[in-house]
Amino acid sequence: MLFDNTDFDYELSLFKIPGSDFSNTTKNAQFLEPLEAFIRGNSEKNTYVPYKKYTYLKLKPENEKEDLMLKLMAYSFIINDLNLYLDLNPNDMITFEKFKKYINEYNKLEMDIANKYGPLCLKETTKNNYDWLKNPWPWDKMGGSYYV
Amino acid sequence: MFKYVKHLNYPVNIQKKDLKMAKSLLTQFGGANSELAASLRYFSQKFTMPDEKGKALLNDIATEELGHCEMICTMVSQLVKDATVEELKEAGLDGMYAEHKKGVYPTDANGVPFTATYFAVTGDVIADLYEDMAAEQKARAVYENLIDMTTDEDVLGVLLFLRQREIVHFNRFKQLKDYYQEKGY
Numbered sequence: 194m195l196f197d198n199t200d201f202d203y204e205l206s207l208f209k210i211p212g213s214d215f216s217n218t219t220k221n222a223q224f225l226e227p228l229e230a231f232i233r234g235n236s237e238k239n240t241y242v243p244y245k246k247y248t249y250l251k252l253k254p255e256n257e258k259e260d261l262m263l264k265l266m267a268y269s270f271i272i273n274d275l276n277l278y279l280d281l282n283p284n285d286m287i288t289f290e291k292f293k294k295y296i297n298e299y300n301k302l303e304m305d306i307a308n309k310y311g312p313l314c315l316k317e318t319t320k321n322n323y324d325w326l327k328n329p330w331p332w333d334k335m336g337g338s339y340y341v
Numbered sequence: 342m343f344k345y346v347k348h349l350n351y352p353v354n355i356q357k358k359d360l361k362m363a364k365s366l367l368t369q370f371g372g373a374n375s376e377l378a379a380s381l382r383y384f385s386q387k388f389t390m391p392d393e394k395g396k397a398l399l400n401d402i403a404t405e406e407l408g409h410c411e412m413i414c415t416m417v418s419q420l421v422k423d424a425t426v427e428e429l430k431e432a433g434l435d436g437m438y439a440e441h442k443k444g445v446y447p448t449d450a451n452g453v454p455f456t457a458t459y460f461a462v463t464g465d466v467i468a469d470l471y472e473d474m475a476a477e478q479k480a481r482a483v484y485e486n487l488i489d490m491t492t493d494e495d496v497l498g499v500l501l502f503l504r505q506r507e508i509v510h511f512n513r514f515k516q517l518k519d520y521y522q523e524k525g526y
Contacts, residue, residue: 233352234505242483242508249505250498252352265347273350273405277513280397281520313347330347332415 224275224288227295231267237273261306265313268299343404350408355419355495356451360432362491363420364450369487369503370413371447371455374479376503378459380406382476385462386469391526396465398517402510409503414445416499468524469516476509 223238230236232249254260275292279285307317311328318325369375383403390396421429421443429438436452447455461472484504491497 215462231351232502234502235509237509240508240512241505244488244501244504247488247497247501249501250494252498262350266351269346269348270350273401274509276401277398277405277509281394281513281516283394314344316344325471328347331347332353332411332418 210238224271224291227267227271228264230274236271237278241245258306259311261302261309265299265302268295269301271295272299343407346375348456349412349415351412351499353412353415353419353495353499355416355493357493358423358428359420359491359493360424360429360434360497362487362496363417364432364437365418365421365487365490366413366435366450366495366496367445367448368450369480369483370410370417370445370448372449372453372483373459374476374483375447375455375459376406376409376413376480377447377455379403379476379480381457382460382462383473389462389464389466389469391521394520395517398513402513405483405506408444409506412499412503416496417445418443418453420496466521467518470514470521473514474511474518477507477514478512481507481511 224230224236225233225238227236232252233241234249235241251298252263254263255331272292272295275295279289279292282288304317307313311324312318313328315325370377372378380482383399383406387399387403390399415443421434424432424443425432425471426438429435435447437446438444461469461476463469463472481504484507488497489498490505491500
């Protein structure tokens with residue numbers, strides 16, 4: 194079963210995000226790493242609430258683009274989740290430092306994806322042709338990719 | 342102002358057609374406890390939050406919820422994508438097809454159209470935040486009902502993610518409500 198507790202050992206090493214190891218600042222370690230946070234839908238260590246026997250789906254990127262998109266979504270997710278936390282706790286400097294680091298990683302990755310596969314945002318549509326139309330839209334399956 | 346990014350908040354890729362599930366799921370786009378109602382409720386309430394914390398949190402959760410609308414609509418459209426008219430009729434979606442073809446139109450699971458009364462804006466910070474806490478709990482309950490109704494992992498994974506977000510948002514609204522009550526609101 195994809196959703197029972199044995200699925201916690203998903204292959205994180207496959208898509209370990211560089212610079213996301215904050216183990217030397219664990220004094221205030223209430224947040225998970227981006228990918229762990231993302232698949233749970235909750236970046237806090239202590240407030241995750243499973244339903245019945247379910248935990249969460251194991252996401253399996255199948256090629257380089259899917260892998261990059263998954264990382265991007267994970268950064269996007271944790272930036273959003275820390276954003277909500279920081280709205281109420283703006284003086285938590287340890288979390289704010291993580292937040293800034295994730296934003297930098299997100300920006301780098303976004304440009305990397307835009308250069309390789311086309312723009313994710315309108316501001317990246319600056320090449321010789323109007324390639325905003327080229328990328329598949331996120332609601333289209335496009336041959337079974339999870340990560341368009 | 343909003344800027345669009347070409348990815349979903351969480352990936353959606355449903356392989357199997359399931360018309361009855363599509364009909365049930367539609368309530369999280371157009372029902373009383375839907376992502377659309379949540380997004381527009383917080384969007385409207387942000388204008389009367391008394392300080393930076395409330396304005397920021399209501400604005401930022403409203404934005405996230407709009408992304409969740411996109412996920413729900415994506416699920417519904419993928420679940421009905423390959424269905425024939427005959428199959429839609431058999432699944433009880435004939436009324437929906439007559440009105441909207443396969444257009445994703447905001448109704449609840451019983452076909453009742455979305456209405457602005459779902460916004461529930463009082464202009465009173467404590468009343469609004471209690472409303473928001475209740476809304477998150479109701480949306481969590483609906484997600485659990487929906488989870489009970491499917492065995493498709495492509496659908497379950499997304500529903501579990503969205504259900505967890507309701508829990509996180511409830512916690513944040515409660516923290517904001519407690520903060521305002523301590524300040525004497």
